[in-house]
Amino acid sequence: MAGATGDLGFRIAQALLRRGAVVRALVRPGSIKPEVAQLRGLGAEVVDVDFNSVIALTQACSGAACVVSALSGLRDVIVDGQKRLLDAAVVAGVPRFIPSDYSIDYTKLPNGSNRNLDLRREFNQRLDHAPIQATSVLNGMFTDLLTGQAPVVLFGLKRVMYYGSADQPMDFTTTANTAEFTAAAALDPTAPRYLRVAGEVASVRGLQQAASQATGEPFKLLRVGPVSVLGGLIKVTRALMPTTDEVFPPWQGMQYLHNMFMGLPKLVPLDNARYPDIRWTSVREVLATKK
Numbered sequence: 055m056a057g058a059t060g061d062l063g064f065r066i067a068q069a070l071l072r073r074g075a076v077v078r079a080l081v082r083p084g085s086i087k088p089e090v091a092q093l094r095g096l097g098a099e100v101v102d103v104d105f106n107s108v109i110a111l112t113q114a115c116s117g118a119a120c121v122v123s124a125l126s127g128l129r130d131v132i133v134d135g136q137k138r139l140l141d142a143a144v145v146a147g148v149p150r151f152i153p154s155d156y157s158i159d160y161t162k163l164p165n166g167s168n169r170n171l172d173l174r175r176e177f178n179q180r181l182d183h184a185p186i187q188a189t190s191v192l193n194g195m196f197t198d199l200l201t202g203q204a205p206v207v208l209f210g211l212k213r214v215m216y217y218g219s220a221d222q223p224m225d226f227t228t229t230a231n232t233a234e235f236t237a238a239a240a241l242d243p244t245a246p247r248y249l250r251v252a253g254e255v256a257s258v259r260g261l262q263q264a265a266s267q268a269t270g271e272p273f274k275l276l277r278v279g280p281v282s283v284l285g286g287l288i289k290v291t292r293a294l295m296p297t298t299d300e301v302f303p304p305w306q307g308m309q310y311l312h313n314m315f316m317g318l319p320k321l322v323p324l325d326n327a328r329y330p331d332i333r334w335t336s337v338r339e340v341l342a343t344k345k
């Protein structure tokens with residue numbers, strides 16, 4: 055596993071261990087993150103590795119049945135770093151690779167509509183030509199974001215803010231469910247190239263109902279305008295903001311919402327039933343945790 059010290063990656067490692075897998079976590083040399091000791095405590099092997107060295111990565115990948123990436127970053131990580139990890143996995147003879155995708159369906163999006171997903175599409179084109187069996191997990195938006203970063207369910211105003219149609223279906227999956235499903239896929243040698251899941255498919259109207267049920271207070275809808283208005287706002291925000299190497303600047307989240315409100319990256323068909331032991335968490339359950 056690469057990225058096992060991250061939010062999603064740590065949960066994938068835990069889910070793999072719960073399923074009885076042998077987990078080797080590749081971490082940056084000298085990492086002092088608490089997850090390193092926790093991974094060891096849970097029974098994972100932790101290996102310091104120079105992610106810039108294909109030779110070091112090859113050694114670290116040797117003997118693995120599957121390389122799982124949960125790395126997060128921009129081009130240097132998602133394209134260049136994962137290419138080195140992929141080259142290492144191929145040289146080491148690892149049969150399978152799961153890239154750090156965990157997103158809406160970027161295969162259906164045009165270039166330029168979502169900076170972070172453009173990088174994933176670019177890496178996956180390389181992955182498609184590598185002599186290794188690949189599986190990408192697509193899960194829509196992390197439901198957890200609805201109680202934090204995503205400005206959609208406005209708890210203070212009791213409104214669900216949106217652009218376009220209140221009836222456009224969208225995919226939401228919790229980070230925990232995404233991790234459980236990814237772990238199951240990593241241990242499934244018959245997993246296909248793409249697996250699509252959604253803990254819940256909900257429209258804005260569905261989010262309104264979930265928020266009202268979760269809080270016991272009625273939520274109303276707040277339509278800002280057509281999706282093209284959000285497109286304009288993204289251009290303005292991007293132009294006004296200094297160039298940054300942040301992975302998730304505000305306009306990146308707006309690009310994600312723009313994609314979802316358009317409906318293009320809707321996941322279909324869903325593979326939720328592939329590993330029947332997974333219990334999918336609803337949007338309402340997540341919204342009910344909002345303090």
Ligand SMILES: NC(=O)c1ccc[n+]([C@@H]2O[C@H](COP(=O)([O-])OP(=O)(O)OC[C@H]3O[C@@H](n4cnc5c(N)ncnc54)[C@H](OP(=O)(O)O)[C@@H]3O)[C@@H](O)[C@H]2O)c1
Pocket residue numbers: 056057058059060061062063082085087105124125126127130131135154155156157158193194195196199
């Ligand atoms: N669908 C959604 O709504 C959604 C939301 C959030 C995230 N995601 C996706 O989930 C995946 C994981 O994200 P996350 O939130 O778990 O990320 P995170 O918490 O920031 O963790 C990133 C991991 O990548 C490692 N890493 C970053 N740069 C590295 C480098 N240059 N060399 C080696 N390791 C490096 C980090 O190592 P250190 O611990 O050493 O820093 C950490 O283990 C990403 O693909 C992300 O886009 C999807």
